[in-house]
Amino acid sequence: xxxxxxxxxxxxxxxxxxxxxxxxxxxxxxxxxxxxxxxxxxxxxxxxxxxxxxxxxxxxxxxxxxxxxxxxxxxxxxxxxxxxxxxxxxxxxxxxxxxxxxxxxxxxxxxx
Amino acid sequence: xxxxxxxxxxxxxxxxxxxxxxxxxxxxxxxxxxxxxxxxxxxxxxxxxxxxxxxxxxxxxxxxxxxxxxxxxxxxxxxxxxxxxxxxxxxxxxxxxxxxxxxxxxxxxxxxxx
Numbered sequence: 001x002x003x004x005x006x007x008x009x010x011x012x013x014x015x016x017x018x019x020x021x022x023x024x025x026x027x028x029x030x031x032x033x034x035x036x037x038x039x040x041x042x043x044x045x046x047x048x049x050x051x052x053x054x055x056x057x058x059x060x061x062x063x064x065x066x067x068x069x070x071x072x073x074x075x076x077x078x079x080x081x082x083x084x085x086x087x088x089x090x091x092x093x094x095x096x097x098x099x100x101x102x103x104x105x106x107x108x109x110x111x112x
Numbered sequence: 113x114x115x116x117x118x119x120x121x122x123x124x125x126x127x128x129x130x131x132x133x134x135x136x137x138x139x140x141x142x143x144x145x146x147x148x149x150x151x152x153x154x155x156x157x158x159x160x161x162x163x164x165x166x167x168x169x170x171x172x173x174x175x176x177x178x179x180x181x182x183x184x185x186x187x188x189x190x191x192x193x194x195x196x197x198x199x200x201x202x203x204x205x206x207x208x209x210x211x212x213x214x215x216x217x218x219x220x221x222x223x224x225x226x
Contacts, residue, residue, distance in 0.1 A: 004154065034212060041219040042116075042203070043155075048213045088154070092212055099168070100212055102147075102154035 002027040006103035023089030024071040036088040079110045116218035133221045136186040137206030144187040149201040194225045
């Protein structure tokens with residue numbers, strides 16, 4: 001069965017800290033790995049990674065994929081209270097290649 | 113261009129009743145996905161539809177659950193004879209072309225079965 005495991009499940013940091021969120025996966029027919037931010041309710045897309053070793057960057061967020069070791073990390077530097085959210089990792093693949101298999105998420109709380 | 117609209121946002125049903133969850137995709141989007149998020153769990157794929165067609169329903173329970181996306185109107189996820197275990201948040205996402213990177217999620221419907 002396809003599996004995506006995120007760690008830690010929750011994290012509390014102070015504003016200005018740097019955090020690293022982890023995502024490991026076991027998925028057949030891997031196509032890509034996606035990161036989402038879930039505030040309140042609707043997940044919003046952050047990054048898609050398909051190739052190993054190529055960092056994707058957007059402002060203070062960056063992410064990288066290791067297809068050999070089957071994991072990805074999401075880094076957030078200089079955290080702000082607005083970064084508080086659940087960060088979801090999902091892998092595209094499985095029986096239907098468009099299907100997303102999600103991890104349980106990492107709940108990040110940034111305190112002033 | 114409004115986002116993906118799901119309604120109702122909250123739905124309470126007694127065991128044995130039917131639940132109908134609606135998803136209006138973004139304008140121009142003809143692909144819809146439904147996901148279920150059980151408490152303390154990740155989102156789980158249920159079904160993928162294009163207008164008037166079910167493309168993949170491999171994630172849907174075999175009984176009591178059905179989905180449709182008619183030519184006109186929203187996509188409907190229907191749960192018959194609900195049980196307590198159906199209590200969850202149900203999300204839909206829509207895409208113009210089936211690509212997950214271009215999919216937008218709705219706010220979800222929280223179903224509570226009492």
